[in-house]
Amino acid sequence: xxxxxxxxxxxxxxxxxxxxxxxxxxxxxxELPEAPVSDAWTGLETAGALAxxxxxxxxxxxxxxxxxxxxxxxxxxxxxxxxxAKNPSEDGKTPEEGAKNPSEDGKTPEEGAKNPSEDGKTPEEGAKxxxEPVFPEAEDWQLLLVNPWNPLPEDFRETLALKSLPNGLRxxxxxxEDLMEMLADxxxxxxxxxxxxxxxxxxxxxxxxxxKILRLLAAGCPAEExxxxxxxxxxxxxxxxxxxxxxxxxxxxxxxxxxEGQAETAEQKWxxxxxxxxxxxxxxxxxxGEITGIGYEPWHYRYVGRPTALDIRDSGLCxxxxxxxxxxxxAADASAxxxxxxxxxx
Numbered sequence: 001x002x003x004x005x006x007x008x009x010x011x012x013x014x015x016x017x018x019x020x021x022x023x024x025x026x027x028x029x030x031e032l033p034e035a036p037v038s039d040a041w042t043g044l045e046t047a048g049a050l051a052x053x054x055x056x057x058x059x060x061x062x063x064x065x066x067x068x069x070x071x072x073x074x075x076x077x078x079x080x081x082x083x084x085a086k087n088p089s090e091d092g093k094t095p096e097e098g099a100k101n102p103s104e105d106g107k108t109p110e111e112g113a114k115n116p117s118e119d120g121k122t123p124e125e126g127a128k129x130x131x132e133p134v135f136p137e138a139e140d141w142q143l144l145l146v147n148p149w150n151p152l153p154e155d156f157r158e159t160l161a162l163k164s165l166p167n168g169l170r171x172x173x174x175x176x177e178d179l180m181e182m183l184a185d186x187x188x189x190x191x192x193x194x195x196x197x198x199x200x201x202x203x204x205x206x207x208x209x210x211x212k213i214l215r216l217l218a219a220g221c222p223a224e225e226x227x228x229x230x231x232x233x234x235x236x237x238x239x240x241x242x243x244x245x246x247x248x249x250x251x252x253x254x255x256x257x258x259x260e261g262q263a264e265t266a267e268q269k270w271x272x273x274x275x276x277x278x279x280x281x282x283x284x285x286x287x288x289g290e291i292t293g294i295g296y297e298p299w300h301y302r303y304v305g306r307p308t309a310l311d312i313r314d315s316g317l318c319x320x321x322x323x324x325x326x327x328x329x330x331a332a333d334a335s336a337x338x339x340x341x342x343x344x345x346x
Contacts (some may be wrong), residue, residue, distance in 0.1 A: 141174070142279075142305040144244055145323055148231060148293040151238040162199055162245055169198035172245035175279070175303035179248065182278035186270055192253035193267045200242040209234045232295050241283065246303045263298035275301055276309040281319065288318040 146152055163173035171179060179195075186193045200208075212230040221229055231239075241247035249258065252265035262268050272282055283302035284294045304312065304319065312322050 142246065142303060143308065143319075143323060144246070145319065146239060146241050146244055147320065148236065148239050152243055156244075157202075160245055165195060165198065167195065169195055169248075170245065171198050171248060172303070175246055178278045178280070178303065178306070182271075182275065182280065183250075185274070185278075186267065189270055191267045191270055193250050193271065194253050194256065195248050196251050196256065196258075197242060197249035198247070199245040200240060202237055202243065205235065205240045205243060206237040209236055232289070232293070235294065241300075241302055247283065248301055249297075249299050250301060251299055258297075258299055260296060260298060268298050271301065272298070276313040277306070279303055279306040279309050281309050281312050283319065285318060291320050292318055 161173050162170040163176040164170050165176075165179075183193055183195070209230060212234040213226045216226045216229055217223065227236075230236075235241070242249075250267070250271060251258070251262060252267035255262060255265050263272075271280075275281065280301045280303055282298065283300050284292050284297040286296045286298075289295045302319065308322070312319065315322065315325075317325065
């Protein structure tokens with residue numbers, strides 16, 4: 001009996017001593033900061049992670065991704081909109097603080113909006129874009145050359161003005177009218193052309209390019225050759241004409257597969273014969289792949305303007321060859337001696 005009483009007494013004392021320790025440990029655990037959420041997905045998304053491969057022969061949506069996917073892509077700073085709303089900006093202020101506190105010039109945003117800056121313009125006036133986008137050699141914007149050796153200018157996206165087609169795809173607004181007229185006339189001929197791809201973002205082009213690499217690897221292409229081989233059929237990001245807004249992929253409604261069989265459809269035969277009348281050319285013709293850097297694509301049309309399209313059709317040249325010949329002629333004209341002035345009358 002005494003031993004049982006002693007055992008119970010020891011248990012009570014043990015619990016009495018352990019209770020404060022357990023309470024202290026619980027409090028400390030509650031005060032520990034939560035483990036940070038891994039941002040590995042952010043880096044992958046921003047870098048254009050390899051996506052699920054598109055089945056070979058299937059025509060992707062206009063940009064290769066559902067609208068929801070484009071809505072999920074992160075901006076260039078790598079933060080989601082919610083993070084940008086909550087986290088301080090580079091100046092260490094949250095958006096609310098920035099709205100209340102004066103900026104470095106001593107003015108609140110409201111004052112800055114009302115008062116002219118040093119160049120005499122209010123922020124609204126300074127933020128207005130020019131009426132016409134500014135391209136390199138603006139007078140020849142439709143001749144912008146983009147290929148594996150001529151990537152897009154770094155600031156090109158800032159100058160791009162797009163206009164939507166009836167199906168929601170977008171093109172450079174200056175090519176929109178001629179494209180719509182070409183498609184309408186093709187339909188009047190009893191045909192059913194479909195634009196399956198038009199303007200693409202850098203993220204979309206990256207996704208499509210990576211998908212092509214994955215399909216090549218799955219087919220047994222050596223890893224060291226997959227990237228170069230993929231670029232023959234899907235332009236590497238920054239070198240795609242689709243990023244200019246001047247290129248469209250058009251397929252027949254009855255044959256929506258991007259392969260050489262497209263050339264046998266009535267829609268493509270009509271387009272190849274008449275596209276020049278509307279300022280378009282078949283950008284990647286047969287047997288020009290070594291020059292263009294892209295294999296034969298009997299569905300890819302590029303806007304170059306009506307006079308140039310006629311010249312290219314008559315010459316049989318691809319765009320690279322045409323521009324090279326044009327530059328040579330311009331150089332020859334510039335170096336030609338000026339005609340002698342007429343001698344003054346005696």
